[in-house]
Amino acid sequence: MKEDYGEVLANLAKTGRLRELNPLTNRAGCWVKRDGRTLLNLSSNDYLGLAGNKDFHARFYNGLKGADLLDRYGLGSASSRLLSGDCEPLHELENALKVAYGFPSALFYNSGYHANIGILPALFDKRDIIISDKLNHASIHDGMRLSLAAHKRYRHLDYDHLESILVQNRPKYERAVIVSESVFSMDGDVADLQELVRLKERYNCLLYIDEAHALGVSGPKGLGEAEAQLVLEKIDILVGPFGKACASIGSFVLCTDEIRSFLVNHCRSMIFTTALPPIIASWNLFVFKSILEMADKRQHLKSLIENLRHELVANGLHTYGSTNIVPVVIGGNQLAVDAAGMMQDEGFLVLPVRPPTVPEGTARFRLSLTADMSWSDLAPLASKIARCLNSLATG
Incomplete structure (x- = not known):
């Protein structure tokens, strides 16, 4: 007999996997309040520190004019884009994106999430195969499940395994697409895009790259790892969400004119949803143009990353990756929950990441560094984590 909902929830609580909502208040840069305590926010995806930057927001709102209030700053579209929800700022944003990246269309x-669950089912059917890195985020896996295409997963960053899948399967299908994140959200490691390009060219595949955690952070202009690894022109389908370093909501896909037109006519997650309001498109355009000029923030963030990773290793903590997403692997679920509570008592908003988000036995802190932090904020962090874990181990 199937467990009822209460039994499932009780089992989650027993195994240290129960999740609850807990609001934050008084956001000010990288600082927030939770349960009345001011904490350094190490659990945000606000990688450039824009979501908490009041001056940056004020610059945007200073452009507000009454004459185009609804066209550019309206708070509701009230329709899908294919009906009456389209607006000029969206087209201006798409044009700015395709020009900056050098793609034909955006x-x-x-x-x-809308992008990944919609693009894969729209473009690939039962004649095709999707081959995905095992640690790609949930929206990619859900998009594969919704597609009629066959799908296989290769071991994380194991390109020999990927090639063996291609050798065995590529001749059986009309189209094949390799799908990977560029920066992986839980491990903070980076895909070898040049190797993926080599394989896609050797086996006549398409290459689909999701830059969710690299947009704004990687590359001279912040365009992502495809820019940093000099392969932009080799990517067939590039997805870039605005919900992280760009401090907003929404996403884009860069592709050919033909693929764009096909998506407009076949992609259910775009066709059958109300368009986001004009103010979001205007904000996204403002942010995107701004991040192209934020090399100083990217450099500052890089120095924070190097310093913190050095300190974590010096304190005997288990970490890996190379980006501003810095995992500290703890192991047990309850241990991670208890340690996170102790770190909040120390003034750091550190949250436990547990299965099924990460594999069993690898519960962790996912430390997310942002460009509005200073080294003085972070300097005591590694030693405090080590002390908390030692205290729990001996207590």
Whole structure:
């Protein structure tokens, strides 16, 4: 007999996997309040520190004019884009994106989740195969499940395994697409895009790259790892969400004119949803143009990353990756929950990441560094984590 909902929830609580909502208040840069305590926010995806930057927001709102209030700053679209919900700022945003990246076309989506669950089923059917990195985020896996295409997963960053899948399966299908994140959200490691390009060219595949955690952070202009690894022109389908370093909501896909037109006519997650309001498109355009000029923030963030990773290793903590997403692997679920509570008592908003988000036995802190932090904020962090874990181990 199937467990009822209460039994499932009780089992989650027993195994340290129960999740609850807990609001934050008084956001000010990288600082927030939770349960009345002011904490350094190490659990945000606000990588450039824009979501908490009041001056940056004020610059945007200073452009507000009454004459185009609804066209550019309206708070509701009241329709899908294919009916009456389209607006000029969305087209201006798409044009700015395709010009900056050097792609023929761009298409806006309401979120990165909408993009991945819509693009894969729209473009690939039972004649095709999707081959995905095992640690790609949930929206990619859900998009594969919704597609009629066959799908296989290769071991994380194991390109020999990927090639073996291609050798065995590529001749059986009309189209094949390799799908990977560029920066992986839980491990903070980076895909070898040049190797993926080599494989896609050797086996006549398409290459689909999701830059969710690299947009704004990687590359000279912040365009992502495809820019940093000098392969932009080799990517067939590039997805970039606005919900992280860009401090907003929405996403885009860069592609050919033909693929864009096909998506407009076949992608259910774009066709059958109310468009985001004009103010979101205007904000996204403002942010995107701004991040192209934020090399100083990217450099500051890089120095924070190097310093913190050095300190974590010096304190005997288990970490890996190379980006501003810095995992500290703890192991047990309840241990991670208890340690996170102790770190909040120390003034750091650190949250436990547990299965099924990460594999069993690898519960962790996912430390997310942002460009509005200073080294003085972070300097005591590694030693405090080590002390908390030692205290729990000996207590």
